[in-house]
Amino acid sequence: MKDTTPPVVTISVASPVEATGPSGAAVTYAATATDAVSGSLIPTCAPASGSTFALGTTTITCSATDTAGNTGSASATVVVEDKTAPTLSLPANITAVATSASGAVVTYAVSATDPDNDTATLTISCSPASGSTFPAGVTTVTCTASDPAGNTSTGSFQVAVVDFSMGPISPVTVPVGGTASTSVTVNSVSGFDSAVALSASGAPAGVSVTFNPTSVTPTSGGSASSTLAVHLSPMVTPTTFTLTVTGTFEGVSHTSTASVTVTVSSPAIADVVGQLQLAGCIDNAGVANALTAKLTAEQGAIGGGNTKTAINILSAFTDQVRAQTGKHITADCAMVLMTDARSLIDGLAVSATPNPITGSVRTASGSGVAGAILTLKDTAGTTVATATTDITGFYFFATTGLLTPGATYTVTVTVPVGFTAASAAGQTFTWPGGAEVALADFTTA
């Protein structure tokens, strides 16, 4: 009896299976064949069990032939699925500083990996996109990564756009030769809490500006302050200028301005005299003392309400500085002192004209004679005022308000012991009232 019945082929395989990589998954299956006559046979299959099946549907075909030449076959389908979503890699939360009123441009990098997809096949989208302008405050960025099978994963991070502002700065008033300070405030905006470096520009020559501390860190929503100090070299004369104070953090700057006024007073000029002496541009202590004594006298006149006398003392101060220019005071320092004194006179009374009577007593060789007594008399011979020469031989009459304009007066000198009688014996002049009188030198030996 002839065998006409083919073997029965059976495939046993699990489906669907999860992909294990971009190329799919290794699939193993069992295939058997039995024949009523030939018994158990080994089928031939493709693709082979254990080989890698691509993503999608693959058909396994097996066949077996019995000894009579009858071939039986079977097929089975295996689906390799991608059911794994990509894994997002997100940046940590970002803090940026606003660069304009609308916020800051922020860029960031997001990537994703997937165990069963090439990275290039993944789609990543974020909102707001990298490179967008983020407004002040906190914005949540949401990102989604998708693989070609449509598996998605979502994640988010935060972008905080912060800012700072510079508070108004109170005006600074600083005396010549001195130092004064004011406060600089940095305010947190939208959660800013970083260190802001401080600097100043606009200071004229001889003016230095310091901050203590040099940077400040406001708390979130709060503020922090630094002390701005203006230091003047003695060469700085009364003036006004504006400092621009700049706060900088990571390339972002904000500014505020400070108005500075350099003022003058007799004690401040006396301080300048001392500093100039230390600096060596007044090279004689006696000259420095003669100058500061006049400044002290000016203070006394102001204290007594005698503005006119104070002005005349300052004018005498100026005359003495002028007389010492190039001698015991260098020209540039003399200019500083005369400018300071002029400014003080202007501040005392803009309309008043100084009208002291000034002069010197000198030896024939030009040295100043200290301690000579000058007497101012009217035509009746009555003494109106007296004055004494200082170490430079200089004298002045400041209280000229007692004199009568148009009247004639005479100044005589009594030289100290050891000097011969002065020439001339006296100097006579007509008092102009509204102008200074500078008498010729008295000469002695």
Ligand SMILES: [Ca+2]
């Ligand atoms: Ca058979």
Ligand SMILES: [Ca+2]
């Ligand atoms: Ca996947």
